[in-house]
Amino acid sequence: MSITLNHTHDVHARSWVESANATGADFPIQNLPHAVFRRAGSSEAFRGGVAIGDQVLDLAALVRLQQLDGLALDAAKAAAQPALNDFFALGNAAWKALRHALFALLKNDAPVATVQAVRDCLVPQSEAEYTVPARIGDYTDFYTSIDHALNITRLMNPDGDVTPNFRWIPIAYHGRVSTIGVSGQRFHRPMGQAMAPGAKAPTYQACARLDYELELGVWIGTGNTQGEPIPLERAEEHIFGICLLNDWSARDIQFWEMAPLGPFLAKNFATTISPWIVTMEALAPYRQAWTRPTSEPQPLAYLEHAANRESGALDIRLEVWLESEKARKDKTGPSRLSSTSFKHQYWSVAQMVTHHTMGGCSLNPGDLFGSGTISGPGEGEAGAIIELTRAAQSPVTLANGEQRGFLEDGDAVLLRGWCEKPGHARIGFGESRGTVLPARG
Ligand code: CA
Secondary structure, X not given: OOOOOOHHHOOOOOEOOHHHHOOOOOOOOOOOOEEEEEEOOOOOOOEEEEEEOOXXXXXXXXXXXXXXXXXXXHHHHHHOOOOOHHHHHHOHHHHHHHHHHHHHHHEOOOOHHHHHHHHOOEEEHHHEEEEOOOXXXXXXXXXXXXXXXXXXXXXXXXXXXXXXXXXXXXXXXXXXXXXXXXXXXXXXXXXXXXXXXXXXXXXXXXXXOEEOOEEEXXXXXXXXXXXXXXXXXXXXXXXXXXXXXXXXXXXXXXXHHOOOOOOOOOOOOOEEEOOOEEEOOOOHHHEEOOOOOOOOOOOOHHHOOHHHHHHOEEOOEEEEEEEOHHHHHHOOOOEEEEEEEHHHOOOOHHHXXXXXXXXXXXXXXXXXXXXXXXXXXXXXXXXOHHHHOOOOOOOEEOOOOOEEOOOOOOOEEEEEEEEOOOOOOOEEEEEEEEEEEOOOO
């Protein structure tokens, strides 16, 4: 099921783009994530690009150079479009052909004439702006971290447990595409109904309990035909790659509206994703065994496979940072709120894909999954502020002394992610940043 390691994962490989070789760089030659970009503030057409160091390799310009041929050229033409859906639809062989061709062009032993030509296709990331990288047909948000689910449950009942279905089903709801934006998104604090404890009627007001959710976005590459479920051993072939995702959440609105049909207005006003999609091939060195303690129920047969057990989990390190308006004005920088890893997730991304399609639902190229809030088992590993502050009962203190129970106007929330371990290149996700504006009352 999983992609085997090959020469594009070689930790010793270096690029002639020097910034890609720097210690701690998010985008070394072993990563090569995809985005859709243009020069910031220009009227240029958006087109596909690949990150290398602090540069974007402009795939539309590269195609014109005639340095590629065969499947890699077909893939580059599709990946140069203003939306990556056609590239996703080409499937694994094309994604791999392009990765391997770009690796050869960008490696420090590429012919001098190649380097001179390809250098002209680079745009500094500091001069680029990005857009949502595909036409997202459907967006599904999962709920697959048991630590998050337990933290939320125990806010209301300290002895409570997750709902019985959590341990058997990768739980999800169908979300909203129209308000998904790329990093840099700014949105107004939502208005809505909330029911105060003990009150007899709800009030219409600006959300008073605004929160973020640290999640990963899973981009569906190739889809399936309606009525033809994707078996677990084939599920990862359908995943193109992964980005960072912030599922902004209005907790007061959510807790009033959620029963019995699930979140609605509490979740549909904004979702922020990082511009770069890290491919499953780039993540191959960071796969690890997916485990389920023997004290827990084991998955039903359709969610069980040896390959998922062997390498279904991904060790992606994640952090949440908060930059208040005051910190931004004073230039004192953001404060780290939490850090964890995706490896703790109760269900794997493959199990999400298989479960989603098991009843006959079709997925399409460019569909997006949210992983669900990612919280780890330890202190300081919670992926939402409601967990960190126990619903504002224990506010967090920022580096400049400000306190937060929930988010305030002007707050920017930054998500960061990367993979790192000895003997392998660091694979970074870049950043997802979103900013809260005051409510339109
Ligand atoms: Ca969520």
